[in-house]
Each structure stands twice: as C-alpha cells, then as structure tokens.
Amino acid sequence: MKKLLYIVVLCFISNSLYAFELKGTFFQGNLIVGKADSKSIVFIDEKKIKVSEKGFFVFGLAKDRKNDISIKIIKNGFTKNLTKKVYKKKYKIQKINGLPSKQVTPPKEVYERIKNDNRLIGKARALDTDLIFFSNKFEVPLKNAIITGVYGSQRVLNGIPKSPHYGLDFAAKEGTEIKAMLDGTVTLAKKNLYYTGGTLIFDHGHGISTLYMHMKDIFVKKNQKIKQGDVIGTVGKTGRSTGAHLDIRLNWFDIKLDPASVLN
Numbered sequence: 001m002k003k004l005l006y007i008v009v010l011c012f013i014s015n016s017l018y019a020f021e022l023k024g025t026f027f028q029g030n031l032i033v034g035k036a037d038s039k040s041i042v043f044i045d046e047k048k049i050k051v052s053e054k055g056f057f058v059f060g061l062a063k064d065r066k067n068d069i070s071i072k073i074i075k076n077g078f079t080k081n082l083t084k085k086v087y088k089k090k091y092k093i094q095k096i097n098g099l100p101s102k103q104v105t106p107p108k109e110v111y112e113r114i115k116n117d118n119r120l121i122g123k124a125r126a127l128d129t130d131l132i133f134f135s136n137k138f139e140v141p142l143k144n145a146i147i148t149g150v151y152g153s154q155r156v157l158n159g160i161p162k163s164p165h166y167g168l169d170f171a172a173k174e175g176t177e178i179k180a181m182l183d184g185t186v187t188l189a190k191k192n193l194y195y196t197g198g199t200l201i202f203d204h205g206h207g208i209s210t211l212y213m214h215m216k217d218i219f220v221k222k223n224q225k226i227k228q229g230d231v232i233g234t235v236g237k238t239g240r241s242t243g244a245h246l247d248i249r250l251n252w253f254d255i256k257l258d259p260a261s262v263l264n
C-alpha cells in the first residue's frame with residue numbers, strides 16, 4: 001500500500017511539471033487555445049510564442065496545412081514535446097458566372113488604393129499584444145442571421161479561379177445591428193476600403209484579430225476598448241459586395257482562420 005501511494009505521488013509530481021491543456025480540435029483553419037503553467041515557454045513549429053502571466057497561449061492552423069504541428073513546452077528546464085496531426089477540412093467550390101469583368105479583376109487605377117488598404121489591414125493583424133481575451137468564448141455577431149458563405153470556399157468567377165473565401169458570411173438586412181463577438185481593442189476603423197468597404201478590426205491579444213466587413217455604419221473608433229455584445233455598427237453592402245451581408249474574419253497574425261471554429 002505504501003509503495004502504491006509512493007508511485008501515485010511521484011506521477012503527480014512529474015505530471016504537474018508538464019501540466020497543460022489544449023482547447024480546440026486539430027482541423028485545418030481552427031484556433032487552438034492552450035493553458036500551461038505560468039512562466040512556461042512555448043514553441044509552435046519551433047517558433048516561440050507569447051505566454052500570458054497565467055499561462056494562456058494561442059495558435060492557429062492554416063487552411064491548407066498538411067503536416068503535423070509541433071508544440072514544445074519548457075518549464076523549469078524540463079521540456080515536453082508534442083506532435084499533433086492536423087485533420088483535413090473539405091472545402092466547397094463556388095462558381096459564379098456572368099459577372100461584369102471589372103468585378104472579377106479590379107481596374108488598374110485602384111491598384112494603389114488596394115495596396116494601401118492591404119498595408120493597413122496587415123499592420124493591424126501583425127500586433128502581438130498582451131490581451132488575453134482570445135481565451136474567452138466568442139458570441140455570434142448577429143441575431144437570427146443565416147449563413148450564406150463559409151470559410152475555405154474556392155471561388156471561380158467567370159471561369160477564373162480566385163483566392164478562396166476566408167470569411168463567414170451572414171445574410172441580414174441593411175442596418176441590422178452588429179455586436180462585438182469578444183472583448184477587444186479597435187485597431188482599424190475605416191469607412192471605405194476598396195474590397196471590404198466599412199471595415200473594423202479588433203485585437204484580442206497574442207496575434208488574434210477579428211474583422212467585420214461591408215458595414216454601413218461604424219459606431220466605434222480606433223483604440224477604443226470594446227466589450228463583448230456592444231453594438232459596433234450595422235450591416236451594409238459597402239465595398240465589393242453583391243448584397244447586404246456581414247462577412248467576419250478570424251486571424252492568428254497573417255494566418256487566416258475559420259471563424260466557425262470559435263462560434264457555435
């Protein structure tokens with residue numbers, strides 16, 4: 001009996017050195033939230049990532065990722081290595097024909113504008129702040145909305161393969177209130193970007209950002225701190241949009257993730 005107890009205690013000690021948990025499923029496009037002991041050092045694919053004071057960390061799996069992902073956690077000189085298989089997601093092919101050609105390929109005179117928009121968006125997505133809102137539960141941004149577009153769909157416009165759709169589209173009437181999915185800080189608030197029209201970007205910490213696109217009204221300003229459920233604007237059809245809808249995005253730095261992986 002004494003011996004058994006001894007073994008149990010030993011196991012407990014050695015386990016507690018490596019105690020950590022991962023929330024999320026290892027499918028392409030998904031967001032994974034981890035919690036390790038405080039003061040752990042975490043590497044994802046050999047790249048060191050931020051760990052919060054309480055031990056929270058986060059990473060994402062790219063849309064077409066095929067290889068396994070390696071997670072290394074170091075605490076008090078002990079190293080735990082973990083390799084996780086990344087499962088494939090099936091993506092749809094969406095063919096749209098009969099579009100005016102300038103809707104498929106933008107005219108030359110807007111190239112500079114698009115480049116500038118992308119620079120602004122890229123800058124907002126590159127932030128690596130200490131916020132840990134990413135570890136909380138996301139909420140849907142619209143009530144009773146119908147999903148009309150999903151992450152990963154390959155778009156073929158007038159027979160020309162275009163970049164895949166990375167957002168989650170909700171059909172809703174123009175003017176419908178949009179709520180913040182999660183606490184965060186506004187890092188971009190623009191009324192009129194070429195593709196995305198009225199656009200908001202929020203920072204949720206550690207490289208996790210969300211985007212809201214094609215908005216009619218924007219009620220918040222850059223650097224404003226927003227609570228989950230706050231009304232941040234309304235649904236519109238601004239930018240390149242065929243009708244009123246809300247398109248939301250989720251990113252881990254420059255990796256575009258599936259918003260559906262954090263919403264029910």
Ligand SMILES: [Zn+2]
Pocket residue numbers: 149165167168169247
């Ligand atoms: Zn969309």
